[in-house]
Amino acid sequence: xxxxxxxxxxxxxxxxxxxxxxxxxxxxxxxxxxxxxxxxxxxxxxxxxxxxxxxxxxxxxxxxxxxxxxxxxxxxxxxxxxxxxxxxxxxxxxxxxxxxxxxxxxxx
Amino acid sequence: xxxxxxxxxxxxxxxxxxxxxxxxxxxxxxxxxxxxxxxxxxxxxxxxxxxxxxxxxxxxxxxxxxxxxxxxxxxxxxxxxxxxxxxxxxxxxxxxxxxxxxxxxxxxxxxxxxxxxxxxx
Numbered sequence: 001x002x003x004x005x006x007x008x009x010x011x012x013x014x015x016x017x018x019x020x021x022x023x024x025x026x027x028x029x030x031x032x033x034x035x036x037x038x039x040x041x042x043x044x045x046x047x048x049x050x051x052x053x054x055x056x057x058x059x060x061x062x063x064x065x066x067x068x069x070x071x072x073x074x075x076x077x078x079x080x081x082x083x084x085x086x087x088x089x090x091x092x093x094x095x096x097x098x099x100x101x102x103x104x105x106x107x108x
Numbered sequence: 109x110x111x112x113x114x115x116x117x118x119x120x121x122x123x124x125x126x127x128x129x130x131x132x133x134x135x136x137x138x139x140x141x142x143x144x145x146x147x148x149x150x151x152x153x154x155x156x157x158x159x160x161x162x163x164x165x166x167x168x169x170x171x172x173x174x175x176x177x178x179x180x181x182x183x184x185x186x187x188x189x190x191x192x193x194x195x196x197x198x199x200x201x202x203x204x205x206x207x208x209x210x211x212x213x214x215x216x217x218x219x220x221x222x223x224x225x226x227x228x229x
Contacts, residue, residue: 032212032213034215034216036153036216042221043202043204043219043220043221043222044153044202044216044219045219046215046216046217049207049215049217055217087152087153089153089215089216091212091213091214091215092212093212094155094212094214095155095157095166095167095168095169096155096168096169096170097155097214098155099152099153099154099155100152101152102152
């Protein structure tokens, strides 16, 4: 099973600043990685798949990068609606699909 | 656009079977991984498994002995059954559509709103 580790657990960022979230895989997952955003009381929403491809309707301020075991989600200029929990998920080796533990982006 | 909606009891007694249905509207359920994911209170996401349109299933090994899934294409519904539940199965249960492109492509592009299931006597 691929273990996904996200850091930091909590990221405090000011409006308009850049946020950089990390996700590490216990073994290579190539570029078979997705990112999701989850707001309180809501279902997760797909942001990125294939490590760097934005899903339909996702603003350009969200970008993903990385391959192998190290991945990054960058939010170039944080908007108020971006404060949420972000999860990475690998789909290179399954079952099972595995998710990271999440990074909470909060207002500084 | 495609929408998913979970339904089922919000309270299940310990040792009994949790049963949920996901109804899909606005699109086909063929050629997708029809997936269940759960989230215990205050915790992260756990993949439970999927059923494909040909009724093929694939489950999380950690739950395999207690899980079953099925599909009813005539009703655009798929279902989850989890037996012998305990308090540890208390969670929000989501159904989701997995993009079933060429293996291993499997990310979840459409989600239901989720339903809270509490296991308690």
